[in-house]
Amino acid sequence: MIPMLKRILRTGIVSEPPPAALAAEQREVARLGEEILRILGRALTIRQVDAGSCNGCELEIHALNNPYTNLEGYGIKFVASPRHADMLLVTGPVTKNMEHALKVAWDCTPDPKLVVAVGDCGSCGGVFGESYASCGAVEKVIPVDVRVPGCPPTPVALLQGILAAVRR
Amino acid sequence: MRFFGEPIEFEKQAGIGSPAWRGRADDGEALQAFAVAVHRNGGRLAALWGEDRRKGGEGFRLHVAFGLDMGHAWLGLDLPAAHPAYPDLAGIFPAANRMQRATRDLVGIATDGGDQRPWLRHGAWPADWFPLRHDAGGGRDFTNRPSDYDFVQVGGEGAHEIPVGPIHAGIIEPGHFRFSVIGERLLRLEQRLGYQHKGVEKLFIGMNPADGARLVGRISGDSTCAYAWAYASAVEAACGISPPPRGLLLRALMLERERVANHLGDLGALGNDAALAFGFSQFMRLKEDWLRLNGKIFGHRFMMDRIVPGGTALDLEAPALAAIVEQGDAVGREVKELKKIYDEHAGLQDRFLTTGTIDADLARELSLSGVAARATGLILDARVHRQGYTPPAPWAMLGVRPATDERGDVAARAAVRFAEIFESLRLLRELAVGLPDSELRVEVPPVPGGSGLGVIEGWRGEVLVGVAFDDDGKLARVHPHDPSWQAWPALEHAVMKDIVPDFPLINKSFNLSYSGADL
Ligand code: SF4
Numbered sequence: 001m002i003p004m005l006k007r008i009l010r011t012g013i014v015s016e017p018p019p020a021a022l023a024a025e026q027r028e029v030a031r032l033g034e035e036i037l038r039i040l041g042r043a044l045t046i047r048q049v050d051a052g053s054c055n056g057c058e059l060e061i062h063a064l065n066n067p068y069t070n071l072e073g074y075g076i077k078f079v080a081s082p083r084h085a086d087m088l089l090v091t092g093p094v095t096k097n098m099e100h101a102l103k104v105a106w107d108c109t110p111d112p113k114l115v116v117a118v119g120d121c122g123s124c125g126g127v128f129g130e131s132y133a134s135c136g137a138v139e140k141v142i143p144v145d146v147r148v149p150g151c152p153p154t155p156v157a158l159l160q161g162i163l164a165a166v167r168r
Numbered sequence: 169m170r171f172f173g174e175p176i177e178f179e180k181q182a183g184i185g186s187p188a189w190r191g192r193a194d195d196g197e198a199l200q201a202f203a204v205a206v207h208r209n210g211g212r213l214a215a216l217w218g219e220d221r222r223k224g225g226e227g228f229r230l231h232v233a234f235g236l237d238m239g240h241a242w243l244g245l246d247l248p249a250a251h252p253a254y255p256d257l258a259g260i261f262p263a264a265n266r267m268q269r270a271t272r273d274l275v276g277i278a279t280d281g282g283d284q285r286p287w288l289r290h291g292a293w294p295a296d297w298f299p300l301r302h303d304a305g306g307g308r309d310f311t312n313r314p315s316d317y318d319f320v321q322v323g324g325e326g327a328h329e330i331p332v333g334p335i336h337a338g339i340i341e342p343g344h345f346r347f348s349v350i351g352e353r354l355l356r357l358e359q360r361l362g363y364q365h366k367g368v369e370k371l372f373i374g375m376n377p378a379d380g381a382r383l384v385g386r387i388s389g390d391s392t393c394a395y396a397w398a399y400a401s402a403v404e405a406a407c408g409i410s411p412p413p414r415g416l417l418l419r420a421l422m423l424e425r426e427r428v429a430n431h432l433g434d435l436g437a438l439g440n441d442a443a444l445a446f447g448f449s450q451f452m453r454l455k456e457d458w459l460r461l462n463g464k465i466f467g468h469r470f471m472m473d474r475i476v477p478g479g480t481a482l483d484l485e486a487p488a489l490a491a492i493v494e495q496g497d498a499v500g501r502e503v504k505e506l507k508k509i510y511d512e513h514a515g516l517q518d519r520f521l522t523t524g525t526i527d528a529d530l531a532r533e534l535s536l537s538g539v540a541a542r543a544t545g546l547i548l549d550a551r552v553h554r555q556g557y558t559p560p561a562p563w564a565m566l567g568v569r570p571a572t573d574e575r576g577d578v579a580a581r582a583a584v585r586f587a588e589i590f591e592s593l594r595l596l597r598e599l600a601v602g603l604p605d606s607e608l609r610v611e612v613p614p615v616p617g618g619s620g621l622g623v624i625e626g627w628r629g630e631v632l633v634g635v636a637f638d639d640d641g642k643l644a645r646v647h648p649h650d651p652s653w654q655a656w657p658a659l660e661h662a663v664m665k666d667i668v669p670d671f672p673l674i675n676k677s678f679n680l681s682y683s684g685a686d687l
Contacts, residue, residue: 055388128366
């Protein structure tokens with residue numbers, strides 16, 4: 001217990017003193033988070049759906065929950081069920097094998113719902129495109145509000161995309 | 169050269185990559201006999217895939233790669249176009265089951281018995297259409313039909329089933345898990361995967377080698393360096409070229425940075441699943457620092473597209489190398505402290521110890537590789553010297569020390585990750601201070617008809633890529649093989665007799681790739 005407390009004290013709040021070169025990125029994250037909170041005036045709940053990604057995009061979505069970005073601190077929460085979600089954050093090209101499941105998740109999400117398509121794959125099919133096994137972009141399967149290109153998009157780009165969607 | 173007294177003649181593959189010998193089986197019986205001999209001598213089934221060679225007037229070819237003590241034996245078996253069948257190897261190597269079913273789904277060559285359930289084919293294309301046949305066409309017009317799957321039924325009083333997925337709670341790839349339980353106790357887990365199948369192998373056909381490198385780096389994003397290197401190594405073996413020393417060492421540097429990034433993330437997530445939020449935030453902070461430095465010096469947080477056939481696509485200057493050393497020292501100090509906290513945290517250890525256990529016999533039986541295999545005590549690491557095996561450059565000169573643990577549980581898989589972080593940090597320092605001056609890459613000459621095999625020890629386990637060129641020097645066939653193929657069935661065994669609430673923790677301790685094995 002003692003070493004753990006020491007560690008916590010020494011680390012402090014990591015979002016505070018970012019290394020100089022990365023300070024700009026840090027400030028941008030904070031600004032975006034606050035703006036999302038301001039526009040919504042309440043918590044935003046997100047259901048992430050991987051509809052066929054290479055898992056690279058998931059790595060960056062995970063990074064949104066690290067102590068630097070600390071999305072939860074701005075009231076942005078990832079939830080387990082689409083029924084509790086305001087927004088679907090969808091990665092992939094949508095595989096044919098996930099087409100049905102994605103439609104069901106979309107149907108289960110209460111209106112008004114926002115859909116953000118993540119990554120080059122989610123936005124336009126990326127390197128996988130459309131094929132016998134892939135429907136391509138998310139918008140080929142469900143309506144999309146905002147696309148966040150990038151392979152994978154950085155955490156800052158993801159936040160910008162989420163912000164663009166709540167602005168709508 | 170012959171193995172185990174079997175009559176098949178093997179020849180060593182050219183180049184400085186992982187040692188591999190190639191041979192041809194005359195018929196199914198010879199293949200089967202060889203598989204039995206490999207199994208008897210403690211070898212593994214590394215990968216199995218099919219190739220349509222009818223365009224050149226031949227039939228189909230079955231490829232089977234075995235992991236032996238000294239390296240890989242890559243065996244081809246030619247099958248007639250009219251009746252492409254071969255003996256079921258799943259009775260010898262259980263890991264063959266899903267690979268054989270996938271091969272049937274994609275190429276239309278099947279075993280003459282055994283499990284005939286589809287694997288990657290759900291309902292998107294008909295059973296008599298095979299995407300990897302050269303005369304298949306695009307196959308984009310089929311109606312996507314909902315499909316049933318024959319799960320094995322578990323009977324008995326009080327037993328019931330819990331289906332989970334394909335969409336899971338949490339930020340994770342899709343797959344379906346069918347649990348059979350009595351009360352809280354898990355009797356059985358059966359996985360149904362393939363939801364991430366996006367037709368990658370078909371996309372490779374006809375690509376030039378450079379485009380192939382981009383695609384292979386997106387088979388499993390968390391292992392992009394391992395895939396890019398295994399692919400590059402296969403292409404280089406086919407072309408008879410070797411990357412220059414600086415390029416080679418830069419590759420190793422990227423691979424070890426990929427290993428550390430993933431291990432940091434996994435250790436954090438394991439803490440989180442065992443209700444130690446402190447561990448999660450500490451490790452995620454370290455991981456984020458790590459990725460940010462990647463972004464700064466490699467121009468990409470995961471180093472995608474930096475390893476290319478012939479060498480690397482970028483160089484690191486002295487300040488970048490100094491930053492790597494400096495960050496390595498700092499992370500090493502912090503992880504050491506965190507390890508002490510994990511080791512001494514009673515609640516955490518209580519969740520980790522004896523949970524999700526597999527032993528070395530099972531690991532061997534399932535042809536397991538990587539972290540999960542080493543966590544049962546097996547010394548199995550393509551970078552590490554073992555009896556009869558000399559690792560390829562640059563590992564041989566670095567003298568990589570293996571991390572093993574005999575307990576086979578979640579605690580062991582965590583311990584192996586800790587030990588591997590420390591060893592990778594040592595390697596990173598050596599690589600960064602000792603980087604030789606040379607070119608970064610050599611030209612890749614087209615080699616019509618050539619083929620090669622590349623094997624790299626990724627952070628999860630053995631990543632293997634087989635490559636074949638057509639007569640125009642384009643890619644005729646690329647088969648990328650993820651270690652998750654062998655590890656998914658190991659997870660099915662590991663959860664038996666544990667309780668349902670422990671599943672997320674056990675699953676996390678393996679942290680397998682869906683995309684990598686669904687292709
Ligand atoms: S956009 Fe890139 S990182 Fe994301 S799923 Fe596609 S290939 Fe992977």
